[in-house]
Amino acid sequence: MPAAGRPPALVDVARLAGVSLTTASRALNPDSTHPISASARQRVTAAAAQLAYQPNTMARALRTRRMPTIAVLVHDVADPYFAEVIRAISASASEEGLLTFVCNTERDPATELRYLAMLRLSRVAAVLFAGGGLEDAAYRRAVDEHAAGIAAYGGAVVALAPRSQRWAAEVADNHGGAALAAEHVVRLGHRRVALVMGPERLRTSREREAGYRSVLEAAGIEPVVVAGDYTREGGAAAAAELLELGREVTAVLVSNDNMAIGVLAALRERGVSVPADVSVVGFDDVPGLEFIHPALTTVRVPMAAIGSAGVARALAILRGSDRNRRLRVHPVELVERASSAPPLRTATGSGALG
Amino acid sequence: MPAAGRPPALVDVARLAGVSLTTASRALNPDSTHPISASARQRVTAAAAQLAYQPNTMARALRTRRMPTIAVLVHDVADPYFAEVIRAISASASEEGLLTFVCNTERDPATELRYLAMLRLSRVAAVLFAGGGLEDAAYRRAVDEHAAGIAAYGGAVVALAPRSQRWAAEVADNHGGAALAAEHVVRLGHRRVALVMGPERLRTSREREAGYRSVLEAAGIEPVVVAGDYTREGGAAAAAELLELGREVTAVLVSNDNMAIGVLAALRERGVSVPADVSVVGFDDVPGLEFIHPALTTVRVPMAAIGSAGVARALAILRGSDRNRRLRVHPVELVERASSAPPLRTATGSGALG
DNA sequence: GCCGAAGTGGAAACCGATTTCCGGAAAAGG
């Protein structure tokens, strides 16, 4: 009598098939190298089907020292950018039969480290860092320590945004994308440009800033720079700050779409019209930009592609078949919509903002 | 010599403390009923601290037949409503030392069932259904079967939206909220009202529809009804359909904010002004509504409270201390913003839409 | 002084798989 109440175990399958536990395990595990006779395999398969046998995930995980799950760390689950990445990751993972832990760090390094410790403890097969890292020695050391621990038990670590050079990475071309955005407004004829940046210590933010600056400097433009925090509220605050600064500006390059949405709202509230008075260009191309007004010109980051590539990369590492190239950069492109246009030539030639 | 390369196990702690494995386990497990001498407990605690011992999650899970994790099933991770619920759930879970599986069903019943099977297999401690269920006998039977299986191994199942009556549930007052929205436009003086509903087979959508209708019927108003799918695109399409229908309408009650955002965009595109020509009222009060124009009047659903309550409820069930009340309804409230106003009395008295 | 109860500790079973090591049978080779 096999299963008494509880779900069937492998031993029940073996018993029904008239073979040993060992043979049953090997027959059901396709990647076992041990030879198995066709008849035994057939009997085991049939018995497993008859009992609707499903292997116990935890027993397997205990023995193989690895959980068949992946984890993704994000700065903010509610941020559309991360939501898209999560969607792609969990879809790819699910295809491989893996469940996905989503860890919301709330942009707090301590929380991130706490999650890392938990993930390491539960021997998660792969950890994907969806957001960029901080430029902070102590923080980086702590993260590296955990990453090393994860690698030590055979887990994979993949960065989907600028992180440690030593990790496998699938990242967007932040520098190039920022350059595209800057070139766009320069080509439109803007000469007085503002930059709304992300958190100073965030590497993604730095890369984008460098991209903007490289093009603007080449064009002889010294941008007005205000700091933001990659949230909509931060964008609105930055726009307000820009207006109070009184600097004349005809174009605003915003380091992500979230903040650009805040910028647009703040400008509208103050009667500044976009793109007539000021052009606004975002970054990321998060879903839903066609529903805001005016539709936002931005740089498209292939979020879904990056997420899927991250999972594929992690699996490659787990199989030990990772390519030699550690960092793969995903191309980005400019998406022109309604929020950018040539500057209006007013009588005084002065910009609209200020 | 305790740990040779690999992380310290409980046996190492026991050895260092000079006690048996059994005593070490009991000393470190606060909820063990077995009496332990103060000196032994002290020695074990010290040894554990010295070795930086962390229990192996999988071994513990295997023996206790339960993973210290919870799972949340959502229709769409990128939907701001679900993102907020996920945020609250994972925050509460993390406080309890639990990791959170996020399962994105993409609104596909088959995907939901696949995830349920996986979760059940990995013996997840709790499963929270963030989205409402479908009115479909076969689907409900399948889901109930899985829920029973989860309960069978001691797992908790909690609904955060209308689902099976037999489950513990923490849900928003959908009927009452819809009634609030309808009362609001009726009180403003609207008599020609349209309803943009969610998917027909979704129970959440049905409850809201019933709430709208109860108030409108009492006021002698027969609404124009169009179907939607709870997405922004669906809202835009519904607004377009409404305009093509040519029915004169001065207020539109939209069954969620996502669709309301689509409705606002479509109306603006067609030159219909809100709230001058038409009032629009949403549902949910997702974050970010202050950044769209005009700011949306809506019904606030306490997403974070529902998520946290769901986790608390699940833990109560796991502890066996669940209250007798199966269904708890969370109150909602109307949030008046700029998208609703009294109808304009035009010369012909005809509505703006149509 | 004897007996039962309470307090404390440990040996061993157990959770459910994977994996190592070995043995026997059959096939190949001399």
Next chain:
DNA sequence: CCTTTTCCGGAAATCGGTTTCCACTTCGGC
């Protein structure tokens, strides 16, 4: 016919904890 592979199967160890069951000591009560 005897040896050496090759092929196939199984017993048992292992992963790292929790839990059951039992043994021993001490103490109180009679």
